[in-house]
Amino acid sequence: MSKAILYDATMCIGCKQCESACAQQNKLPYDDTVAAESVQSAHKYTVVLSKNDKFMRRLCMHCEKPACASVCPVGALHKTKEGPVVYDVWKCIGCRYCMVSCVFRQPKYEWGSLNPRVRKCIMCPDRVVAGKQTACAEICPTGATKFGERDDLINEAKDRIRQNPSNYLPHIYGLKEVGGTSVFIIAAADVEDYGYPNSAKIGDTPMPEYTGRVMERIPDFIPVWTLVLGGIYWVSHRRDEVAAAEAQTKNGSGR
Amino acid sequence: MKFKLTFWRVVFIVIMVLGLYSTFIRFSRGLGAATNMTDQFPWGLWIGFDLLCGVMLAAGGFCMVGAVYLFNVERLHAVVRPAVLTAFLGYLLFIVGLMFDLGRPWFIWHQLIYMNFHSVMFEVGVCVMTYTTVLFFEFLPNVFEALNWTTPIKWIKKIYPVLIVAGILLSTLHQSSLGSLYLIMPSKLHPFWYSPALPFFFFASAVAVGLAMTIFESTQSAKAFGRQLELPVLVTLGGGLLVALWVNLLLRVEDFFHRGLLRQVFTPSYEAYFLWLELVLTFAIPITMLSFKKVRLSPQLLYLASISTVLGFITNRLNIALIGFETYVGHHYVPKWTEFSVTLMIVAMGFALFGLAVRYLPIFHTEIKHKLEQPERIKVGTGALSHAGD
Numbered sequence: 001m002s003k004a005i006l007y008d009a010t011m012c013i014g015c016k017q018c019e020s021a022c023a024q025q026n027k028l029p030y031d032d033t034v035a036a037e038s039v040q041s042a043h044k045y046t047v048v049l050s051k052n053d054k055f056m057r058r059l060c061m062h063c064e065k066p067a068c069a070s071v072c073p074v075g076a077l078h079k080t081k082e083g084p085v086v087y088d089v090w091k092c093i094g095c096r097y098c099m100v101s102c103v104f105r106q107p108k109y110e111w112g113s114l115n116p117r118v119r120k121c122i123m124c125p126d127r128v129v130a131g132k133q134t135a136c137a138e139i140c141p142t143g144a145t146k147f148g149e150r151d152d153l154i155n156e157a158k159d160r161i162r163q164n165p166s167n168y169l170p171h172i173y174g175l176k177e178v179g180g181t182s183v184f185i186i187a188a189a190d191v192e193d194y195g196y197p198n199s200a201k202i203g204d205t206p207m208p209e210y211t212g213r214v215m216e217r218i219p220d221f222i223p224v225w226t227l228v229l230g231g232i233y234w235v236s237h238r239r240d241e242v243a244a245a246e247a248q249t250k251n252g253s254g255r
Numbered sequence: 256m257k258f259k260l261t262f263w264r265v266v267f268i269v270i271m272v273l274g275l276y277s278t279f280i281r282f283s284r285g286l287g288a289a290t291n292m293t294d295q296f297p298w299g300l301w302i303g304f305d306l307l308c309g310v311m312l313a314a315g316g317f318c319m320v321g322a323v324y325l326f327n328v329e330r331l332h333a334v335v336r337p338a339v340l341t342a343f344l345g346y347l348l349f350i351v352g353l354m355f356d357l358g359r360p361w362f363i364w365h366q367l368i369y370m371n372f373h374s375v376m377f378e379v380g381v382c383v384m385t386y387t388t389v390l391f392f393e394f395l396p397n398v399f400e401a402l403n404w405t406t407p408i409k410w411i412k413k414i415y416p417v418l419i420v421a422g423i424l425l426s427t428l429h430q431s432s433l434g435s436l437y438l439i440m441p442s443k444l445h446p447f448w449y450s451p452a453l454p455f456f457f458f459a460s461a462v463a464v465g466l467a468m469t470i471f472e473s474t475q476s477a478k479a480f481g482r483q484l485e486l487p488v489l490v491t492l493g494g495g496l497l498v499a500l501w502v503n504l505l506l507r508v509e510d511f512f513h514r515g516l517l518r519q520v521f522t523p524s525y526e527a528y529f530l531w532l533e534l535v536l537t538f539a540i541p542i543t544m545l546s547f548k549k550v551r552l553s554p555q556l557l558y559l560a561s562i563s564t565v566l567g568f569i570t571n572r573l574n575i576a577l578i579g580f581e582t583y584v585g586h587h588y589v590p591k592w593t594e595f596s597v598t599l600m601i602v603a604m605g606f607a608l609f610g611l612a613v614r615y616l617p618i619f620h621t622e623i624k625h626k627l628e629q630p631e632r633i634k635v636g637t638g639a640l641s642h643a644g645d
Contacts (some may be wrong), residue, residue, distance in 0.1 A: 024306060024326075039293065040294075041295075052547035067439055070371075070373045070374065070438060070439075071373075071374050071375065072371055072374055072376075073366055073374045073376035073377035073380055074362075074365045074366060074368050074369040074370075074371060074377075075370070075374075076369070091362075091369045092358075092359060092362070093357055093358070093359050093360070093362045093363055093366065093367055094357045094358020094359040094360070094362075095356075095357055095358075095376060096297040096298060096358065097374075097376050097436070099297035100297050100298050100440065100443075101439045102376055103443070105295070107292070108294045109286075109294060109297060109358070111285060111286050111287030111292070111293070111294075112285050112287045112288070113357075114282075114283075114284075114285050114357060115283055116285065116358040117285065126480065129438060129540040150431060172411050189319055197442060200444045201441050202355050202443075203442075207439055208373060208439070209442060210438045210439045211375050211435055211437075211438045211439045212373065213433075214375075214435045214438060214454055215372075215373060215378070215435070216374065217578065218378065218428070221428075222428075223423065225339075225424055226420060226424055229325065229419075229420045230323045230416075230420050231423060232326070233324065233325055233416055233419060233420060236324075236325060236326060240327070240329070242457075
């Protein structure tokens with residue numbers, strides 16, 4: 001069973017303890033300056049944003065069919081069966097295709113480093129495998145960030161919206177977006193106001209399908225095209241050979 | 256031999272010195288210091304120009320090999336060698352450019368052991384590596400001839416059919432796949448440039464630029480080395496270019512029409528200005544020019560038409576790689592001077608290596624030999640001249 005995170009923005013009090021727990025878990029610096037930063041970066045995998053006294057967390061959505069994993073030429077990113085999309089730094093060649101392909105703009109880069117790494121929330125894979133919650137869910141004082149079984153969390157999100165329809169917009173962000181994710185957001189405000197991409201714009205199609213449609217034709221294309229090219233080569237050179245042979249016999253008989 | 260300081264040599268030295276300084280910054284202080292790339296704009300000029308345009312500009316190699324060896328257009332025999340040379344240098348420099356852009360270039364060989372068959376980038380990488388090897392073997396006979404080694408030439412002649420077919424197959428794959436790279440960004444890339452037909456556009460434009468570059472480089476080197484140009488060759492290339500441009504234009508218009516963009520294309524906007532620039536340079540100018548018989552018979556005007564084509568498709572690829580993302584990102588990306596400087600250095604290296612190769616290797620040599628060996632073929636060539644105006 002795969003795990004997921006449910007973030008309920010209506011329960012969030014903006015204490016930013018998830019930020020600091022995340023930093024601690026991933027051995028990143030965290031102080032007042034970092035806390036004040038309102039953008040994600042190579043040293044800040046998650047951020048709590050506020051707008052009109054309403055809060056919103058941003059973090060990697062851990063797509064069911066992640067674009068980043070499909071585009072990586074060396075397979076440095078992959079979706080684990082437990083749910084997290086993880087990164088194997090020792091494989092990475094630094095092409096940054098993952099960054100360009102992610103609709104949620106999650107992978108960040110160590111631009112100042114001479115041996116730069118891609119940085120993003122990896123959903124505490126060690127803790128998850130060990131049966132523990134993610135650091136952010138564990139520390140959350142209000143339960144706004146909840147960790148659990150994906151299916152259970154989907155049902156819980158639906159229940160919460162059904163029981164308190166006036167508190168929420170009737171939409172679970174992440175349920176269908178780009179084919180579904182492992183992070184779900186329910187909120188009173190539109191997630192777009194906090195930088196999340198518009199659901200209609202990104203659609204329900206898993207991103208890898210856009211390139212997959214072309215890539216899956218290649219195994220057929222190679223032998224067919226080789227035969228066509230080889231055939232043309234053979235025909236055009238055969239014609240030359242025949243012409244040369246004919247010319248020779250002509251010359252021979254002429255003498 | 257005395258070294259003379261000409262204008263272009265001074266320019267070359269200045270470009271190289273600045274380029275080496277930028278290289279130093281890139282490898283001593285990282286990508287952040289050397290470029291204006293950010294988390295919002297992770298791909299900049301080096302991907303847009305060095306990679307997307309570099310591979311396109313090297314397309315002349317497979318176009319000429321295909322024309323001469325697959326379709327027996329014998330007239331073009333004289334330009335195969337310079338085209339293959341350009342392609343070989345182009346791919347080598349593409350790899351040099353990649354070394355600057357990759358964050359961890361020392362792990363580039365990972366491509367060969369950690370293979371992700373779902374990745375377009377993986378396919379491009381493997382094709383480029385193999386095709387560069389193919390080009391190396393297609394280029395080798397030049398060196399062997401210069402050294403008067405006949406046996407290895409015979410060996411290469413034996414595998415030539417394989418090289419030719421493999422070279423064109425690999426080119427078809429990775430030229431179009433460069434366009435496929437962008438298929439995964441439908442919500443990011445501006446609709447003017449995002450299209451499900453991107454792989455087709457990239458292949459079609461590669462063919463057009465391959466022809467235009469061959470006209471450009473043969474005219475350019477003829478000027479530089481005081482050689483007489485063979486008009487029938489240029490006329491054939493010009494005719495081919497006109498056809499290729501029409502195919503490209505029809506594909507683009509068809510695509511705009513199907514995606515309901517025709518009105519938006521003609522409405523002024525930031526993106527529309529860049530699109531217009533691209534369309535004027537790629538289609539309006541060269542197609543109008545080449546439609547006149549006078550132009551197709553004049554080396555100077557053909558040269559201008561080919562320059563317009565090349566600049567147009569460069570604009571097209573920069574639009575796809577840079578301009579097309581600006582609205583999505585919400586701010587402009589202007590390359591840092593170090594980025595320009597590295598790109599210029601790579602281009603300058605290309606020109607210099609081409610010059611050296613032409614000087615010391617029998618790149619244009621075959622032309623003369625060809626003429627002496629096969630006087631009949633020249634007649635066929637001039638025959639094309641009279642057809643050109645039809």
